[in-house]
Amino acid sequence: MAFIKEIKWIFILLFLAVGLSAEAAAQPQGADEQNADPPRVSRQLILIVVDGLQAESVSTGVTPNISGLGLAGAMADRVGVMPPDSPESRFYSLLSGVDLPVESSAGGPLGGTLLTSLEKKGVKTALVDGTGRFSRAAEGISHKLTGPFKDDSEVVDRAVEVIKDDKLFLTVVVLAGPGKEKALTGTTSRAYLESVTAADNEVGRLFKQLHINGVYEESLLVVTGTTGKPPMIIKGIDFLAGTKLPPVCLKDLAPTLGYLYGINMPNARGLVMWNALKAGPDRTETFMQQKRINDLSYAYADLIEERARIENEKIMVQEEKARITRDKQSVEDQIAQRDNKISQLSTIITVMKVLGLLGGILFIAALVAEYRILKKRFLFFT
Numbered sequence: 001m002a003f004i005k006e007i008k009w010i011f012i013l014l015f016l017a018v019g020l021s022a023e024a025a026a027q028p029q030g031a032d033e034q035n036a037d038p039p040r041v042s043r044q045l046i047l048i049v050v051d052g053l054q055a056e057s058v059s060t061g062v063t064p065n066i067s068g069l070g071l072a073g074a075m076a077d078r079v080g081v082m083p084p085d086s087p088e089s090r091f092y093s094l095l096s097g098v099d100l101p102v103e104s105s106a107g108g109p110l111g112g113t114l115l116t117s118l119e120k121k122g123v124k125t126a127l128v129d130g131t132g133r134f135s136r137a138a139e140g141i142s143h144k145l146t147g148p149f150k151d152d153s154e155v156v157d158r159a160v161e162v163i164k165d166d167k168l169f170l171t172v173v174v175l176a177g178p179g180k181e182k183a184l185t186g187t188t189s190r191a192y193l194e195s196v197t198a199a200d201n202e203v204g205r206l207f208k209q210l211h212i213n214g215v216y217e218e219s220l221l222v223v224t225g226t227t228g229k230p231p232m233i234i235k236g237i238d239f240l241a242g243t244k245l246p247p248v249c250l251k252d253l254a255p256t257l258g259y260l261y262g263i264n265m266p267n268a269r270g271l272v273m274w275n276a277l278k279a280g281p282d283r284t285e286t287f288m289q290q291k292r293i294n295d296l297s298y299a300y301a302d303l304i305e306e307r308a309r310i311e312n313e314k315i316m317v318q319e320e321k322a323r324i325t326r327d328k329q330s331v332e333d334q335i336a337q338r339d340n341k342i343s344q345l346s347t348i349i350t351v352m353k354v355l356g357l358l359g360g361i362l363f364i365a366a367l368v369a370e371y372r373i374l375k376k377r378f379l380f381f382t
Helices: 002-026 031-035 064-072 087-096 114-120 152-162 177-185 190-213 250-261 285-381
Strands: 044-050 074-076 124-129 143-145 168-175 219-224 232-235
Touching: 044 087, 044 190, 064 190, 064 219, 064 232, 087 114, 087 250, 114 124, 114 168, 114 250, 124 152, 143 152, 152 168, 152 190, 168 190, 177 190, 190 219, 219 250, 232 250
Parallel strands: 044 168, 044 219, 124 143, 124 168
Antiparallel strands: 074 232, 219 232
């Protein structure tokens, strides 16, 4: 009887196992995926541009808030830039991925930026510019505040008011303090470091407000500078945490954000920072490595072509320099010949003057002699 009971329990267990398997098989494919939490996305993008901020001045002692963001996100302390070394040119490169030509450094609106491209898609953006110099890159956006502001504290106050707009996605905040002090005293002065610390305090105040609003963790935050050698720090859901990036360019930010948020930027010359992004369902590690290799290959080819162009221009300049040298020598020879002729003519004129003077003296002497002779004759007859 005990054996029969054991057989009975075995059949019961087998029946339950088969039933559970059938129930599991009856579940539709992807049921686990349907029940999974949806992927997190950035609710807003805040780009903080500290005019004049240098990578070497970013440290836990001088800039605790910015440094903390770098430790929590991806940071590049070597950022390549192209001339001209002006705040407006660098700001435009940052937002467009294009180096601003020297001839365009002054003039009308500058289109093709992240701000204007998002506005064309119906996405609201804002610029709170403490320098008052960057409005050309933000024509026609939803919020454009260019001051004048009393100081960076007022800039952050206005930025806090602006980001309360729930429909706002991209906000660019420009702090002017370090840039002003850099122009006055340089980047090694105590006054400059104090201005950097003051700007960092304002950055921290902005971060605190994002925490209060409950959107800090869902915000994509970028801190960078303009002139000199600025850092670039990025913290967001799509970016690696606690990562030190290899050298990047200011113009790499725009195409990177363009890729993440579907912003078409066909004129951008920067590279997507694949090595700063997290892998995800739509971009595996292998995919990003292949894209990085592909981008670097094209960049290397462009570099070779640019180098060839520069070498050709160098040859042309050398040839032109040689031609100018020959022309200069020819002109100098002609001048020497003319100087020689002038010298000869001067000698002839001098000789003629001397001869004329001697002739005059002889003529006067002859007149005097003749006068004396005539005088004697006259006296003799008288």
